[in-house]
Amino acid sequence: MILDEAGPLALGSRLRRLSERLTEDAASIYKAYQTELKPKWFPVFYVLSGHGTMPVTTLAAEIGHSHPSVSKIVREMLVADLVKQHSDPHDGRRNLVGLSAKGIDLSLKISDQYTDVQEALLSLFDQTRHNVWKALIEFEYMLEQQSLPERVLACRKRRESPQVRVIPYIPEYRSDFKRLNSQWISTYFIMEALDHQVLDHPESYIIDRGGHILVALYKEQAVGVCALIPLESSEYDFELAKMGVAPEVRGLGIGWKLGRAIIEKAKALGARSLYLESNTVLEPAIALYRKLGFKKINGGPSPYKRSNIQMALTLVSSDAPPE
Amino acid sequence: MILDEAGPLALGSRLRRLSERLTEDAASIYKAYQTELKPKWFPVFYVLSGHGTMPVTTLAAEIGHSHPSVSKIVREMLVADLVKQHSDPHDGRRNLVGLSAKGIDLSLKISDQYTDVQEALLSLFDQTRHNVWKALIEFEYMLEQQSLPERVLACRKRRESPQVRVIPYIPEYRSDFKRLNSQWISTYFIMEALDHQVLDHPESYIIDRGGHILVALYKEQAVGVCALIPLESSEYDFELAKMGVAPEVRGLGIGWKLGRAIIEKAKALGARSLYLESNTVLEPAIALYRKLGFKKINGGPSPYKRSNIQMALTLVSSDAPPE
DNA sequence: TATATTTAGGTACCTAGTTACGTAAACAGG
DNA sequence: CCTGTTTACGTAACTAGGTACCTAAATATA
Numbered sequence: 001m002i003l004d005e006a007g008p009l010a011l012g013s014r015l016r017r018l019s020e021r022l023t024e025d026a027a028s029i030y031k032a033y034q035t036e037l038k039p040k041w042f043p044v045f046y047v048l049s050g051h052g053t054m055p056v057t058t059l060a061a062e063i064g065h066s067h068p069s070v071s072k073i074v075r076e077m078l079v080a081d082l083v084k085q086h087s088d089p090h091d092g093r094r095n096l097v098g099l100s101a102k103g104i105d106l107s108l109k110i111s112d113q114y115t116d117v118q119e120a121l122l123s124l125f126d127q128t129r130h131n132v133w134k135a136l137i138e139f140e141y142m143l144e145q146q147s148l149p150e151r152v153l154a155c156r157k158r159r160e161s162p163q164v165r166v167i168p169y170i171p172e173y174r175s176d177f178k179r180l181n182s183q184w185i186s187t188y189f190i191m192e193a194l195d196h197q198v199l200d201h202p203e204s205y206i207i208d209r210g211g212h213i214l215v216a217l218y219k220e221q222a223v224g225v226c227a228l229i230p231l232e233s234s235e236y237d238f239e240l241a242k243m244g245v246a247p248e249v250r251g252l253g254i255g256w257k258l259g260r261a262i263i264e265k266a267k268a269l270g271a272r273s274l275y276l277e278s279n280t281v282l283e284p285a286i287a288l289y290r291k292l293g294f295k296k297i298n299g300g301p302s303p304y305k306r307s308n309i310q311m312a313l314t315l316v317s318s319d320a321p322p323e
Numbered sequence: 324m325i326l327d328e329a330g331p332l333a334l335g336s337r338l339r340r341l342s343e344r345l346t347e348d349a350a351s352i353y354k355a356y357q358t359e360l361k362p363k364w365f366p367v368f369y370v371l372s373g374h375g376t377m378p379v380t381t382l383a384a385e386i387g388h389s390h391p392s393v394s395k396i397v398r399e400m401l402v403a404d405l406v407k408q409h410s411d412p413h414d415g416r417r418n419l420v421g422l423s424a425k426g427i428d429l430s431l432k433i434s435d436q437y438t439d440v441q442e443a444l445l446s447l448f449d450q451t452r453h454n455v456w457k458a459l460i461e462f463e464y465m466l467e468q469q470s471l472p473e474r475v476l477a478c479r480k481r482r483e484s485p486q487v488r489v490i491p492y493i494p495e496y497r498s499d500f501k502r503l504n505s506q507w508i509s510t511y512f513i514m515e516a517l518d519h520q521v522l523d524h525p526e527s528y529i530i531d532r533g534g535h536i537l538v539a540l541y542k543e544q545a546v547g548v549c550a551l552i553p554l555e556s557s558e559y560d561f562e563l564a565k566m567g568v569a570p571e572v573r574g575l576g577i578g579w580k581l582g583r584a585i586i587e588k589a590k591a592l593g594a595r596s597l598y599l600e601s602n603t604v605l606e607p608a609i610a611l612y613r614k615l616g617f618k619k620i621n622g623g624p625s626p627y628k629r630s631n632i633q634m635a636l637t638l639v640s641s642d643a644p645p646e
Numbered sequence: 647t648a649t650a651t652t653t654a655g656g657t658a659c660c661t662a663g664t665t666a667c668g669t670a671a672a673c674a675g676g
Numbered sequence: 677c678c679t680g681t682t683t684a685c686g687t688a689a690c691t692a693g694g695t696a697c698c699t700a701a702a703t704a705t706a
Contacts, residue, residue, distance in 0.1 A: 001385055003366050003385055007456075008441060008456050009437060009440060011444065012345040012365075014459055018338055018342075018459065019335055019342055020693080021466070022334060022335040022471065023662095025470060029475050034571050051325055057684060062324055064336070066663080066665080067684080067685060068686075068688095073662095092684095093683065093684040094683095094685085095684080095685065114332060115478075116478040116479045117478075119478045120471065123474075123478075124462075128461045129461060131458060135451065135459075136458075138452060139447075139455040140337075140341060148345065148443065149351045153355060155439040155440075155443045155446075156355075156356075159439065248357045343663080380654060388693080391656075391657085391658095391693090392694075393655095394657090395693090414654085415654095415701055416654040416655070416702070417655085
């Protein structure tokens with residue numbers, strides 16, 4: 001089978017195949033023991049036989065299915081006369097499900113089958129060098145600690161990090177500056193008049209007024225931008241603004257690199273404090289600002305409608321966040 | 324989760340849950356890499372990107388799916404313009420499927436993603452005491468050697484074997500003798516007149532003519548029977564006939580115990596050869612007779628219509644099959 | 647060479663799960 | 677106490693696979 005060459009890349013496919021196989025095997029084992037139980041009923045049956053009566057959603061949580069799935073299974077088992085249900089007298093929404101007399105009878109008769117299956121599996125595990133059962137439990141535990149997408153992203157970051165550079169703005173990047181900002185603005189909000197002015201004329205609105213723009217390059221393409229705008233008549237020296245990272249490279253730490261670089265730039269310019277405005281729907285951005293050392297403040301009114309949170313950073317070189 | 328108390332009994336459920344989780348994770352990884360590939364397309368895509376063009380059924384075999392599944396996946400990928408198909412000029416039935424230009428392009432761009440996923444998985448495996456990937460491969464290999472139902476049956480056999488006894492027939496078992504034989508006869512054939520006579524009157528047709536019947540008891544219930552009928556004007560001394568085992572206890576070695584006991588009985592009676600008639604559709608029975616030492620012969624005509632195979636066993640005490 | 651069998655692969659429908667959504671009961675806040 | 681929100685859970689529709697069955701082409705056989 002060519003697919004096997006894919007190795008762990010095909011882990012999902014392999015697991016699916018194996019679980020299907022085991023379901024078939026389970027069906028034939030039930031048949032051999034004359035147990036009138038479908039494999040898909042087993043989780044519900046098992047939980048009910050050990051723990052009496054419970055509502056559908058609790059059952060669903062206890063077996064790790066969605067509640068409609070349990071609802072369907074219960075309906076099928078009702079037809080097979082294995083369970084009975086009645087509504088909870090204390091809570092009319094609840095449908096309490098429990099084993100019927102026939103179900104209890106089956107739960108007693110099935111113990112021999114459990115014993116044999118358990119023994120067969122345990123002796124199978126004993127004959128292997130790598131214990132699947134323990135491996136599965138451990139693997140699920142590891143995924144709980146950090147999900148697979150997170151782990152993969154971490155690998156990508158490590159691999160691609162050297163290909164990311166942060167450089168000062170030159171007019172060549174004007175269209176990128178606009179593109180990378182209008183992308184997120186128009187996704188979550190609507191472009192305001194001031195946006196168009198600043199993004200169309202960064203030189204006159206930012207650079208010429210003593211501000212700075214940094215551009216992040218990935219494989220020599222501009223994928224992130226960030227501006228430092230001097231503030232007048234404010235307790236803060238500069239505003240960190242117009243930060244945007246292309247969606248396809250998010251998660252690679254480009255925002256962090258831009259932020260760190262712009263803070264260094266501010267320090268080099270002698271700034272003692274930075275200010276920024278954002279919106280709480282931009283959760284990853286807020287998290288980044290916090291990680292960069294910004295703290296929430298209550299400042300004055302903003303020229304942008306979308307602003308609903310203001311943050312500030314005091315630049316004392318000794319307590320800068322670690323790289 | 325209460326279901327976790329079931330331990331390995333819930334192996335199937337656990338595998339299903341994990342494979343569903345990985346499929347979701349895969350989808351989000353594809354999204355992060357802007358790869359326009361559904362997780363379910365991966366097996367087909369992977370095989371095609373490595374091995375050019377191939378017909379649908381070959382693809383199905385290479386990824387371990389049914390051909391309708393591949394047919395559907397190919398249709399979806401066709402809409403996404405990832406594959407192209409054309410019928411084989413040498414064989415009009417075949418639908419040759421290969422990657423399109425866009426598909427080939429994707430197969431080049433996806434290699435970074437493969438690298439990261441592979442690295443993430445391998446480093447995850449390295450951090451565990453029990454390697455899931457190796458465990459899965461080994462587990463599947465073990466199941467190929469002997470299926471789970473077979474292993475469970477073996478456990479059941481070992482557990483229940485002490486509860487099986489073979490005893491000589493007494494008239495109390497007349498109805499069991501009839502029930503256990505008519506069960507298999509009417510399942511595969513139809514009851515003939517001679518069947519009714521022998522099964523209704525075993526004393527006069529078998530015992531009184533010098534024959535013998537043995538009964539297998541399981542938990543004190545009659546679950547198997549077997550008769551030894553003296554043959555006249557034949558080169559064989561006795562016929563082994565009317566062997567029947569209740570379907571719910573098949574696989575526990577009851578047929579073997581009955582067969583061994585009846586052979587011992589024949590030896591004790593001084594027989595030097597046994598004969599039997601059967602039908603090749605009764606595969607487990609034929610296999611049992613062979614295991615007991617019977618060999619196929621070409622004898623004369625049979626009184627039973629259902630007979631299409633005849634077997635014989637020469638009883639030389641020295642070369643009896645081992646217990 | 648005609649006919650029977652096998653093979654490739656499409657369509658229809660089944661299965662075991664899901665998400666989305668609606669309704670009614672319970673609960674919480676003014 | 678009323679009203680808005682949450683919760684329980686049923687129904688509907690979707691998804692990713694499967695089996696059953698059909699047709700047409702290729703192959704084997706009489």
